[in-house]
Amino acid sequence: MLEDKILVFRFKRGSRQALCRIYQKYESSLLTLAVNLLAEPSMAEDVLQDVFISFVESVDRFELRGSLKAYLAKCVANRCRDYLRKSKRNRIVSIDDAAEIVSDANEPIQLAILSEELQRVSRALTELPYEQREVVVLHLHGDLKFRAIAQLQQVTVKTVLSRYRYGLNKLRSILNGEVSE
Amino acid sequence: MRPADPTEKLIKKLRYKASADAHNRVLNKVLQALDNKEKQRSAEVQPSIGRIIMKSPVTKLAVAAAVFIACLISLSLWRTTGSGIALADVLAQIEKISAYQHQGNSTLTNLTEPNAPLKFHYTMLRSQKHGYKKTMPDDPNGTVEYFSMQENALFVVRPKQKEYERIDLPSADARMTSMAQKQYDYYAGGIVKKILGCKYESTGRSIVDGVEVEGFRTTDPNYTSQKRPTQVDVRIWVDVKTRLLVRSEEHLTQGQTIWDFTTHDYHWDIPVESADFKPVIPGGYTRTEKDAFYEFAKMKDLTEENVIQGLRLYADLSGRYPNNVTWMPESQYQWSVFEKSETPAARRLREELKGLMEEEKANRLREALMPMHRINGFYYELRRQKKDRAYYGETVNPKDADKVLMRWKVSDNEYRVIFGDLHAETVTKEKLAELEAALPK
Numbered sequence: 001m002l003e004d005k006i007l008v009f010r011f012k013r014g015s016r017q018a019l020c021r022i023y024q025k026y027e028s029s030l031l032t033l034a035v036n037l038l039a040e041p042s043m044a045e046d047v048l049q050d051v052f053i054s055f056v057e058s059v060d061r062f063e064l065r066g067s068l069k070a071y072l073a074k075c076v077a078n079r080c081r082d083y084l085r086k087s088k089r090n091r092i093v094s095i096d097d098a099a100e101i102v103s104d105a106n107e108p109i110q111l112a113i114l115s116e117e118l119q120r121v122s123r124a125l126t127e128l129p130y131e132q133r134e135v136v137v138l139h140l141h142g143d144l145k146f147r148a149i150a151q152l153q154q155v156t157v158k159t160v161l162s163r164y165r166y167g168l169n170k171l172r173s174i175l176n177g178e179v180s181e
Numbered sequence: 182m183r184p185a186d187p188t189e190k191l192i193k194k195l196r197y198k199a200s201a202d203a204h205n206r207v208l209n210k211v212l213q214a215l216d217n218k219e220k221q222r223s224a225e226v227q228p229s230i231g232r233i234i235m236k237s238p239v240t241k242l243a244v245a246a247a248v249f250i251a252c253l254i255s256l257s258l259w260r261t262t263g264s265g266i267a268l269a270d271v272l273a274q275i276e277k278i279s280a281y282q283h284q285g286n287s288t289l290t291n292l293t294e295p296n297a298p299l300k301f302h303y304t305m306l307r308s309q310k311h312g313y314k315k316t317m318p319d320d321p322n323g324t325v326e327y328f329s330m331q332e333n334a335l336f337v338v339r340p341k342q343k344e345y346e347r348i349d350l351p352s353a354d355a356r357m358t359s360m361a362q363k364q365y366d367y368y369a370g371g372i373v374k375k376i377l378g379c380k381y382e383s384t385g386r387s388i389v390d391g392v393e394v395e396g397f398r399t400t401d402p403n404y405t406s407q408k409r410p411t412q413v414d415v416r417i418w419v420d421v422k423t424r425l426l427v428r429s430e431e432h433l434t435q436g437q438t439i440w441d442f443t444t445h446d447y448h449w450d451i452p453v454e455s456a457d458f459k460p461v462i463p464g465g466y467t468r469t470e471k472d473a474f475y476e477f478a479k480m481k482d483l484t485e486e487n488v489i490q491g492l493r494l495y496a497d498l499s500g501r502y503p504n505n506v507t508w509m510p511e512s513q514y515q516w517s518v519f520e521k522s523e524t525p526a527a528r529r530l531r532e533e534l535k536g537l538m539e540e541e542k543a544n545r546l547r548e549a550l551m552p553m554h555r556i557n558g559f560y561y562e563l564r565r566q567k568k569d570r571a572y573y574g575e576t577v578n579p580k581d582a583d584k585v586l587m588r589w590k591v592s593d594n595e596y597r598v599i600f601g602d603l604h605a606e607t608v609t610k611e612k613l614a615e616l617e618a619a620l621p622k
Contacts, residue, residue: 014219032197052211121191140192172188
């Protein structure tokens with residue numbers, strides 16, 4: 001995307017404005033990605049901060065090949081894995097925990113549209129095994145192609161497609177009330 | 182493409198947002214990381230602004246981004262003056278404007294030739310969405326410069342020469358990228374932003390061009406990114422009602438060189454169309470090389486004798502001729518080519534530079550190496566006058582008394598030739614063909 005190329009070009013030359021614009025442009029998508037992966041908004045904020053600081057620190061070596069959003073989404077996914085590994089939180093968050101997360105109006109990160117239906121979707125996502133959740137949100141929120149997700153997860157594209165299909169099926173079941181805890 | 186199913190659509194609708202506090206908290210930390218990075222960068226040698234005779238700005242990528250940035254800057258840099266106008270507010274106002282036009286004047290004075298300053302006047306039309314268009318009505322070539330955001334390229338069109346340049350960004354030539362970037366970054370908001378990063382003072386209220394204004398001034402050397410010592414005196418005047426720029430004056434002195442840049446006659450928030458920024462390049466125009474940026478051609482004393490003097494100096498210092506004479510770096514960077522040379526001339530100059538302070542050294546180098554820059558000017562002028570020039574410094578050295586080093590046309594059938602031993606002769610076209618056929622391939 002031309003705008004991203006210009007932004008990266010200017011950012012590489014130290015433009016604060018370009019960095020601000022990149023941040024502003026992708027903040028919401030990346031936060032959504034991180035919250036859905038981690039199911040914890042405060043950690044999502046840390047992830048976003050770490051990803052952008054890393055982006056700043058490595059900008060001299062950075063070459064934009066393909067989509068900037070997809071690149072940042074991959075960084076978020078990698079960072080989320082690190083966080084989960086470190087905090088040993090790689091587990092399925094219960095619906096009750098998730099409900100707390102999305103209903104706390106004082107949280108620094110909130111669902112932009114607090115419709116009941118979307119809250120249900122948000123909770124349902126946390127029910128998925130991490131690998132399936134990662135495929136679903138990276139594809140739908142990070143705009144990553146299945147091939148790129150396969151590289152990230154170090155599995156075949158076929159496996160990624162299966163994880164996506166199983167993930168969506170399980171979500172449908174949860175949302176239709178066919179799966180109960 | 183298969184249609185998205187309802188579950189996919191629902192997931193896509195999920196959108197988290199950060200609270201204003203969280204947003205500012207993270208962004209401030211990210212910007213702090215950038216500032217730290219910039220401090221590291223500033224320790225590196227930066228190319229001098231000396232070669233660029235002021236161009237103006239371009240761009241801001243989107244109004245929303247600009248407004249947001251202005252707010253951000255205001256958080257960290259908000260400083261009010263005694264009379265109540267905050268410069269950060271001025272910047273925010275400028276960033277809100279989608280298009281504006283102003284006049285500009287640029288003067289470059291070399292104190293070794295104080296009576297021959299290099300001047301030009303321009304009109305700048307700038308749009309956040311489309312780029313900029315700079316017309317230089319007094320330029321002998323009728324030059325018009327465009328920065329097209331759509332094409333991410335800088336265009337320099339010279340109607341009288343029926344030629345144009347195009348520099349796509351980022352360019353394969355890092356120097357061109359840097360040059361284009363500086364022009365792209367220079368704009369009204371850029372001046373204000375640089376002042377905000379310096380120590381500055383209010384100079385009070387006055388009337389400029391019939392408008393009540395408040396003045397601001399900085400003499401902080403941090404105004405420029407130059408590593409070399411630069412004396413700075415920058416003043417701006419801001420409309421107290423609109424908080425927009427009315428006039429700016431930048432006076433920068435670096436060794437023997439003085440730059441004066443003035444912008445004035447601003448028309449803010451004017452309607453523009455994308456066609457206003459589309460380069461007008463009629464069929465039949467030739468795309469040329471990059472050396473049109475050089476203003477050296479306007480130097481005085483661009484004579485054959487001075488070119489020979491410059492070539493001799495280069496050969497004395499390095500034992501060879503420059504590979505390329507379409508451009509030469511600033512004296513300080515040029516010196517790095519000769520710094521380790523063991524020729525007697527290089528050793529002498531090295532001795533002279535020993536113990537000099539940084540500024541004295543820069544001045545001495547500029548003075549000593551100036552004759553070389555006349556080669557660029559002379560060569561540029563040959564092209565401008567379509568004198569069928571050629572230069573063979575890559576293969577011809579000072580011992581090649583019978584080989585053509587540089588040549589240009591002086592009449593329909595004759596060429597002037599500077600040979601490898603630096604003697605010059607006028608030869609016929611046929612003789613030149615023979616001489617050039619004998620050149621090493």
